Amino acid sequence: MNKFKERMFKGITYTASLFTIIVLFGIIATLFSEGLPILKHVNIKDFLTSPNWHPTHFPPDFGILSLIVGSLVVTAGALIIAIPLGLGSAIYISEIAGPRAKEIIKPIIELLAGIPSVVYGLFGMAFLSPFLIKAFGIPSGLNAFSASIVLGVMVVPIISSMSEDAISTVPRNLREASFALGATKWETIVQIVLPAARSGVIGSIMLGFGRAIGETMVVIMIAGGAAQIPKSIFQPVRPMTAAIASEMGETVIGSPHFHALFGIAIILFIITFITNIITEFIFLKKRK
């Protein structure tokens, strides 16, 4: 009886892990089998380097450069905001704050991660965007800049909690040795603790990057949706995720537009795949 139980347990867990792998490969296969046919309608150079995205016009233009640039601009903006805030709060929580302050601040930052993205989107649309028009005198509030701010706030808890984990696993004797040599707290944190926690911190930033570039609802609601290469950060952009999500509804299955959207998904997949590999590589190196 016991032996049977043991074997069944083994079987169930094995099937479960197999299942996720099958699903993953299924998704990748669909992505490529639906996305590659776009190359029959447009050559790969035009697809990747033309900024003109007019998929429903006749004749259509399938250039996704402006969508790729849109994604990269908002993601870079989000990281510029989230890295200092996330890393700063991680250092404060793990190195400077007393146990009382730590107990209060940590859950609050983690609470940010639990807010659904559509709520962030509403906040950006109804509050942030009119506020930016008044504060900066910019002509429009739905643009790459406002999307970056909101995405940045969303990424803060990821960078903060993961970096905090990495920093707190740095052995205490490293810090004590540093203090013993006469280093101040600031010097210890910047020159000893952070380099020691380097891989965890970089990993958290990579994860934040993945979250920001894959976020869909917020950019649909706040980025403005204009498929153009922005001349400034105050212009609207149309990130890849926003294009896929808001256009999939109108496409006829099997049409060039449909394949083009899957083509965008392939590019997005490749970008996140590469970031994941880099992250994995950093962690592997650390373990050795």
Added chain:
Amino acid sequence: MKSSKILVLLIIGFVMLYFIAACVQRTNRINTAGSTTVLPIVQAAAEIYMQKNPKINISVRGGGTGIGIKSMINETIDIGNASRKINKRESDLIEKDLIETAIAKDAISIVVHKDNPIVKLTLEQLKKIYSGDIINWRSVGGNDKKIIVISRDISSGSFEVFNEVVLDSTMVKNNAMKLSSNNAVATAVSYTPGAIGYIGLGYVRNELKVLKIDGVLPTRETAMNNEYKLTRFLYMYTTDTPKKLAQDFIDFILSEKGQKIVEEQGYVRIK
């Protein structure tokens, strides 16, 4: 051991209950999806209809005209709501004919920020603004201010009708913002001083200023007699053998009571 047997029995019981419930539900359910322009009418009508017939459950989803028609083609819904006629590409995909019922009329209103001094535009000026030939309000008699052009996303029926009537196969300029719903456009225009956008008549609010197009203001009367150019019918699509319930719901919207709902939601009645 005994408790696990009871658990298994309980689970089987629940699964059976679920299937029975699903079967019962299926017969008393109407699924609709599609245009966000038609959505307020269907939602309001569904609420009143379900109050009168408490056993019937109507599910109302948005998603855009394209989704409504696509779901009709895949037969995942009973009624597809559309703010435009089905196009050639879509009708080629089905062998059966879909039945089209016009349920209301809508006027696409051109709106600007309430502080904008402009009161009227011609169709030609509107076309030039959206294609990028006119970029400053000064060129159409307004203040020296950049025009922020707001369009709808391409899964919306409003976008297609606007393209057909106003743009006449010219492209919308690349840097025009494309927002995903009538409400998003209305909100953005209400707080963006240089903005221009287009929304369904039902979404016009006090913070927005509606422009005269070719000298005509969009109202119920001008939409009904076709004086206002940017008008369109709103449709419900069913298969050629609609469920009795679905047909009954459409008849309800076409009745005096239903048309009153249409009017209450800010659209134009057709009967």
